[in-house]
Amino acid sequence: xxxxxxxxxxxxxxxxxxxxxxxxxxxxxxxxxxxxxxxxxxxxxxxxxxxxxxxxxxxxxxxxxxxxxxxxxxxxxxxxxxxxxxxxxxxxxxxxxxxxxxxxxxxxxxxxxxxxxxxxxxxxxxxxxxxxxxxxxxxxxxxxxxxxxxxxxxxxxxxxxxxxxxxxxxxxxxx
Amino acid sequence: xxxxxxxxxxxxxxxxxxxxxxxxxxxxxxxxxxxxxxxxxxxxxxxxxxxxxxxxxxxxxxxxxxxxxxxxxxxxxxxxxxxxxxxxxxxxxxxxxxxxxxxxxxxxxxxxxxxxxxxxxxxxxxxxxxxxxxxxxxxxxxxxxxxxxxxxxxxxxxxxxxxxxxxxxxxxxxx
Numbered sequence: 001x002x003x004x005x006x007x008x009x010x011x012x013x014x015x016x017x018x019x020x021x022x023x024x025x026x027x028x029x030x031x032x033x034x035x036x037x038x039x040x041x042x043x044x045x046x047x048x049x050x051x052x053x054x055x056x057x058x059x060x061x062x063x064x065x066x067x068x069x070x071x072x073x074x075x076x077x078x079x080x081x082x083x084x085x086x087x088x089x090x091x092x093x094x095x096x097x098x099x100x101x102x103x104x105x106x107x108x109x110x111x112x113x114x115x116x117x118x119x120x121x122x123x124x125x126x127x128x129x130x131x132x133x134x135x136x137x138x139x140x141x142x143x144x145x146x147x148x149x150x151x152x153x154x155x156x157x158x159x160x161x162x163x164x165x166x167x168x169x170x171x172x173x174x175x
Numbered sequence: 176x177x178x179x180x181x182x183x184x185x186x187x188x189x190x191x192x193x194x195x196x197x198x199x200x201x202x203x204x205x206x207x208x209x210x211x212x213x214x215x216x217x218x219x220x221x222x223x224x225x226x227x228x229x230x231x232x233x234x235x236x237x238x239x240x241x242x243x244x245x246x247x248x249x250x251x252x253x254x255x256x257x258x259x260x261x262x263x264x265x266x267x268x269x270x271x272x273x274x275x276x277x278x279x280x281x282x283x284x285x286x287x288x289x290x291x292x293x294x295x296x297x298x299x300x301x302x303x304x305x306x307x308x309x310x311x312x313x314x315x316x317x318x319x320x321x322x323x324x325x326x327x328x329x330x331x332x333x334x335x336x337x338x339x340x341x342x343x344x345x346x347x348x349x350x
Contacts, residue, residue: 007199008281011323013289013302014206015199016281017273022199024182024190031189065280087280097272097304098192105240105262106183106191114188127188129272129304148186 008064020064021094025049025057030091033067035145035155038082058082066091068163083161089140092157096138099127112148119144119158183239195239196269200224200232205266208242210320210330213257233257241266243338258336264315267332271313274302287323294319294331 007019021027025047032043044054061067066088069080084091099114103126115124116131119142123133130137141158182194196202200222207218219229236242241263244255259266274289278301290299291306294317298308305312316333 009284011284011287012206013274013277013281013283013323014270015203017277018199018202020277021273022197022202024193024197027193027197028190031187087276090276090280093304094269094272094276095189097269098196099188101262101265101269102188102192102195105265106188108188109184109186112186129268148188 017094020061020066021091021098023057023060025053026061027095027098029054029057029061030066030088031095033082033084033088034092034095034140034157034160035147036159036161038161039079061088070161070163081161083163084140085163089162092138092140092143093129096127096129100129103127108148112151114148115146117144117146117154118142119156192269195236195241196266196273198232198235200228201236202270202273204229204232204236205241205263206270208257208259208263209267209270209315209332209335210322211334211336213336214254236263245336245338256336258338259315260338264337267313267315267318268304271302271304275304278302283323287326289323290321292319292321292329293317294333 007015010016010019028047029043032038032046037043037046040054040058044051047054058067062069065085067082068085070083072079072081096116103114114127116127116138117124118131118134118136118138120136121131121134123131124146125132136142140160140162144154144156146152146154182190185191185194203222204218207213207221212218212221215229215233219226222229233242237244240260242257243260245258247254247256271291278289289302291302291313292299293306293309293311293313295311296306296309298306299321300307311317315335315337319329319331321327321329
């Protein structure tokens, strides 16, 4: 790493966005933070990712202004958890676009589908930009996931920890 | 390559989608095909990408069922161009989500913005899922881009070459 020049200052917003989301681990780390799994050890355990890779991806997501470090004390030791900034909250649209495309165009093992539940109308639909029932845009506070990794356990994204309007932290992403 | 196990058969659609779009070069190659730049040499020149990297990404996009190889003759030699399958056409929603996020959350050099023009209402708006003016979903046939890489030159995506309902070709992606 890096395997290429940064595109963070490219004139094309597709390139600037690919600079962030064009990394499969970054996308899955974000998925974990959205469902409230926002501590280093918890993400590492869930994804089965090497510590160095996770540390690198968290650092890049912090530098991109998507995640913010929040210190806390555990067992008398200072630790960090990762919270969504406003830009991070806005990344729900990207995760839903990716999930929606995959659900429409790739085979789901054992036919298990991801459902997105809109609390405004109480209906579940497929991942996308809008609730297929009431037509409202999926927002963090009104969206839950029934996810193939934990079928039947509805996860409210509104419980994800956020720091609205936070500036990007530029600390390293240590455990 | 590969740097990790394939997630193409993962139960999570975010992981299956990240298997395709979680690669910055793949995203930019797709951008080029959407604007009609769908031949090996043309993409290589535009992106400044190494032949081996481009060949690899085209092969993966073909294997993922997003692009299809179409043979043609140039200078008496058989060549291939890359056309969007129906799953490829559907990827417009992902490109627009990524571009929209980046335009809302990252700085555009010299303030140059990407505009998306909806031919249904003739209005231009930011990249997203819906036309901000008429509320219709952006579709390939009704969408044009005014892109920072070629400002003032409106590119109709409806001219992108497509093969609807094509099965994924499983040939190698040679020039």
